[in-house]
Amino acid sequence: xxxxxxxxxxxxxxxxxxxxxxxxxxxxxxxxxxxxxxxxxxxxxxxxxxxxxxxxxxxxxxxxxxxxxxxxxxxxxxxxxxxxxxxxxxxxxxxxxxxxxxxxxxxxxxxxxxxxxxxxxxxxxxxxxxxxxxxxxxxxxxxxxxxxxxxxxxxxxxxxxxxxxxxxxxxxxxxxxxxxxxxxxxxxxxxxxxxxxxxxxxxxxxxxxxxxxxxxxxxxxxxxxxxxxxxxxxxxxxxxxxxxxxxxxxxxxxxxxxxxxxxxxxxxxxxxxxxxxxxxxxxx
Numbered sequence: 001x002x003x004x005x006x007x008x009x010x011x012x013x014x015x016x017x018x019x020x021x022x023x024x025x026x027x028x029x030x031x032x033x034x035x036x037x038x039x040x041x042x043x044x045x046x047x048x049x050x051x052x053x054x055x056x057x058x059x060x061x062x063x064x065x066x067x068x069x070x071x072x073x074x075x076x077x078x079x080x081x082x083x084x085x086x087x088x089x090x091x092x093x094x095x096x097x098x099x100x101x102x103x104x105x106x107x108x109x110x111x112x113x114x115x116x117x118x119x120x121x122x123x124x125x126x127x128x129x130x131x132x133x134x135x136x137x138x139x140x141x142x143x144x145x146x147x148x149x150x151x152x153x154x155x156x157x158x159x160x161x162x163x164x165x166x167x168x169x170x171x172x173x174x175x176x177x178x179x180x181x182x183x184x185x186x187x188x189x190x191x192x193x194x195x196x197x198x199x200x201x202x203x204x205x206x207x208x209x210x211x212x213x214x215x216x217x218x219x220x221x222x223x224x225x226x227x228x229x230x231x232x233x234x235x236x237x238x239x240x241x242x243x244x245x246x247x248x249x250x251x252x253x254x255x256x257x258x259x260x261x262x263x264x265x266x267x268x269x270x271x272x273x274x275x276x277x278x279x280x281x282x283x284x
Contacts, residue, residue: 029065030149030180030205031245031258032278033216034168037071041280045258047144048272058088058101063145065153069113077113079126082106083153085142104136106153107160124164124182130189132156144271148241148262149205149222157190164203174211176218180204184224200227207243214249221263239264247278254280 032041043065067081083106091098111126132139134156142154152160164182169175181204188197207220223240226232240263247256258276262268 029067029146030178030207030222031218031243031260031276032067032280033218033245033247033249033254033256034069035216035249035254036280036282037069037077038284039069039280039282041065041067041069041278043067043258043276043278045145045274045276047141047274049144050268050270050272056090056092057141058090061087061089061141063106063142063154065146065150067109072112075115075117077115079109079111079113079124081109081153083108083142083150085138085145085154087137087141089137100137102137104133104139104142104154105131106139106142107132107155107158109153111162120168122166122168124162124166126162128152128158128160130157130159145274145276146260147267147271148224148239148260152184152186155186157188159187159189161185161187162203170211176209176211176216178205178207178220180206180222183227198228201225202227216247216249217244218246219244239267241267247280252282254282256280 029043032043044062045065046062063083063085065081065083067079070078072078084103085106086101086103088101089098107128107130109126109128111124114123114125116122132154139154139156143151146153152158162182162184164180164184167177167179169177181202184201184203186199202225204224205220205222207218209216209218211217219242221240221242223238225238229237242261242263243259245256245258247254256278258274258278260274260276262271262273
C-alpha cells in the first residue's frame with residue numbers, strides 16, 4: 001500500500017503537470033555566459049514557489065544542471081547536459097504532516113551548435129531522452145526551477161527535439177546582445193492515452209548586456225508560445241519571464257549568479273522567483 005505522503009506527492013506532481021502542460025521545451029540555459037567553447041559548467045537553481053506548502057522546504061531543494069561544451073571543429077560544437085533535482089519538505093498543519101525528500105534524474109540533453117564564420121549567428125539542434133520518473137517530488141521542483149526556458153529537462157514521458165537560430169553580437173565597446181528563436185517539439189512516449197502525441201512550440205528570447213574587463217552583466221526576457229492548441233487566445237498561449245545574470249571571469253573559472261521573475265499572473269500564482277548560481281570551467 002502506498003504511504004499517504006507518497007500519495008500526496010503523486011497527486012501534487014500530477015496536478016502541476018496538468019496545469020502547466022501547454023508550456024514546455026528549451027535546450028541549454030541562455031543565462032550562462034558562453035564566451036568559451038570548451039567548458040564544463042554546473043548550474044544550481046533554487047525556486048521560490050508561491051503558497052504555503054513549500055514554506056518548509058529544506059535548503060538543498062533545487063535543480064542542478066551539469067553541462068559540457070566541446071568543439072568538434074571550427075564551426076561545430078558538441079553540447080550535452082545532465083539534469084538532477086532534489087526536494088525535501090517538512091510540512092505540518094492541523095490536518096496532516098508531510099515529511100519527505102526525493103531526488104530524481106531529469107532528461108539528459110545532447111546536441112550540436114553550428115557556428116557561422118564569425119560566430120555571430122549559430123544554430124542549435126538537439127534532443128532530450130525521456131528518463132524523468134513520474135510522480136517524483138524532486139523532479140516536480142525541477143520543473144519549477146527552469147520551467148519557461150528548460151522544463152523539458154524534467155518533463156516525464158516526453159522525448160523533446162529543438163532547433164533554434166541565434167544572433168549573438170559582441171561589440172568592441174563591451175555591449176552584447178543575443179536574440180533567439182525557433183520551433184520545439186515534444187513527443188509523448190508514455191503508455192497512457194493522451195489527446196496529442198506531438199506538440200509544437202515557438203521559443204523566443206531577447207537579451208542585452210555589457211562586459212567590462214572581467215565582469216559580464218546580462219538582462220532580458222524569454223518566453224514560449226504553444227502552436228498546436230487551437231482554442232487558446234494569445235495570453236493563454238504564452239508564458240514570459242524576466243531574467244538577469246552576472247558572472248566574473250577569473251581566468252579558466254567563471255562563477256555567476258542568476259535571477260528569474262515570472263511576468264504572467266497565472267504562472268506567478270505557482271512561482272514567485274528563482275535564484276541560481278553557476279560555475280563554468282574552461283579546459284584545454
